[in-house]
Amino acid sequence: MNTRIVSFASGARWVAEGWRLFRVSPVLWLALVFAYLMILVTVSLLPVIGLAAWALHPAFSVGFMAASRSCEQRDKLEVGLLFDGFRGRPAAQLVLGCIYLALLAALIGATTIADGGSLARWMLGAKPEREALQSIEFLAALLLAAALYLPIMMLLWFAPVLVAWHAMAPPQALFYSFFASLLNWRAFLGYGMVAALVTVVIPFLVLGALLFASAGRPGFNVMTLMFPLLMFLMPTLFASVYASYRDVFRSDDAA
Numbered sequence: 001m002n003t004r005i006v007s008f009a010s011g012a013r014w015v016a017e018g019w020r021l022f023r024v025s026p027v028l029w030l031a032l033v034f035a036y037l038m039i040l041v042t043v044s045l046l047p048v049i050g051l052a053a054w055a056l057h058p059a060f061s062v063g064f065m066a067a068s069r070s071c072e073q074r075d076k077l078e079v080g081l082l083f084d085g086f087r088g089r090p091a092a093q094l095v096l097g098c099i100y101l102a103l104l105a106a107l108i109g110a111t112t113i114a115d116g117g118s119l120a121r122w123m124l125g126a127k128p129e130r131e132a133l134q135s136i137e138f139l140a141a142l143l144l145a146a147a148l149y150l151p152i153m154m155l156l157w158f159a160p161v162l163v164a165w166h167a168m169a170p171p172q173a174l175f176y177s178f179f180a181s182l183l184n185w186r187a188f189l190g191y192g193m194v195a196a197l198v199t200v201v202i203p204f205l206v207l208g209a210l211l212f213a214s215a216g217r218p219g220f221n222v223m224t225l226m227f228p229l230l231m232f233l234m235p236t237l238f239a240s241v242y243a244s245y246r247d248v249f250r251s252d253d254a255a
Contacts, residue, residue, distance in 0.1 A: 001166065001176065001249065002249075003176070003179070003180045003183060003184075003248060003249065004247065004248050004249070004250060005183050005184055005187075006184055006187045006247045006248060007186060007187060007190075008186040008187060008189060008190040009190060010187050010190070010247055011184070011186065011187030011188055011189065011190035011191035011192075011194075011244070012190035012191060012193065012194045013243075014187075014191045014194075014240040014243040014244050014247070015191065015194045015195055015198055015236065015237070015240050016194075017239070017240060017243035018068075018235075018236040018237060018238070018239035018240030018241075018242075018243055019236045019239075021068050021071040021072060021239035021242065021243070022071075022232075022235045022236050022239050024071040024074070024077070025071060025077040026235075028077045028078070028079065029067070029077070029235040029239075030231055030232075030235065031079055032063070032064070032067055032079060032081070032082050032235070033231060033234045033235050033238070034231070035079060035082055036060055036063075036064075036082060039056075039060075040053045040056070043056065051101065052101070054097070054100060054101045054104055055094065055097030055098055055100065055101045056097060057097060057100060057156075058085065058093050058096040058097050058100060058156065058159065058160035058163075059083075059085030059086050059090065059093040059094070059097065059160065060082065060085060061085065061156075061160045061161070061238075061241070062084050062085030062093065062160045062161055062163075062164045062165075063081055063082040063083055063084045063085050063086075064082070064235075064238040064239070064241070064242070065084075065160075065161045065164075065165075065241065065242050065245065066081045066084035066085075067081045067082070067238075067239075068238070068239040068241075068242030068243075069242060071239070072242075072246075084164070085160060085164055088164055089163060089164060089167070092163045092169070092170055093160060093163060093164070095170045096156065096159055096160055096163060096170050096173070096174075099155075099170065099174070100152070100156055103152045103155075104152070107145060107148045107149060107152065108120045108123055108124070108145075110144065110145075110148060111141040111144055111145050111148075112141075113144075114137055114140040114141040114144050115135065115137035115138050115140065115141035116137065118135070118137070118138050118141065119138060119141040119142060119145065151178070153181075154177065154178045154181035154182065155174045155177055155178045156174075156177065157177050157180075157181050157241070157244070158173070158176065158177035158180055158181070158244075158245055158248070158249070159173040159174050159176075159177040160173075161245055162176055162177060180248050180249075184248055187244070187247070187248075188244075191240070191244065195237065195240070198233065198236075199233055199237070203229055
């Protein structure tokens with residue numbers, strides 16, 4: 001399989017391409033995202049196996065890739081596409097999911113070196129003391145987690161779709177995903193900058209403007225503003241992953 005190296009500008013366009021694919025069928029995209037969130041929340045609440053929700057991520061990512069491809073080809077978008085990753089080679093997707101879960105567990109464990117476990121407890125649902133959350137050690141743990149998550153993201157970015165559409169074994173898919181991401185660091189830098197602008201900077205500025213206009217006493221719940229925004233951002237970002245795959249592996253015909 002040939003991996004293309006694309007430009008910074010190409011990566012910067014992936015978010016816009018994701019938005020274009022979302023606008024093909026926004027109602028069904030929102031239905032897909034809502035169903036996905038409900039499934040993850042339900043699984044995460046189950047005793048003992050709640051953490052297994054993270055292991056489902058690779059298979060569901062294939063579903064969003066299938067939905068994006070359907071929008072690009074102007075085929076009918078169906079909610080059933082969300083489960084596309086569970087139909088073909090589900091065992092391989094589960095292997096990827098278990099690897100992802102193990103890497104996340106190692107990441108969480110590593111952060112305890114920086115802050116004694118405050119971030120780990122917070123990520124696992126506990127409520128550490130406010131002083132711990134405001135400490136330099138907690139900030140250091142956050143920065144460490146971000147640094148460690150980067151290679152995990154590179155490993156899993158393309159791996160699920162390479163397993164599903166190119167019949168790769170999980171180790172081979174992880175290898176291709178990591179080095180395809182590494183070789184395209186300029187494109188991913190452009191993508192990351194635009195994604196940060198759309199998901200962090202612009203919402204922060206809008207929220208800041210509303211707080212300023214209301215003298216710090218908004219007549220609305222912040223979550224009533226953030227939840228609809230999140231529901232529109234998530235399908236856009238999911239579809240942008242397909243845009244990155246299409247650019248980097250354009251020369252190969254997906255199965």
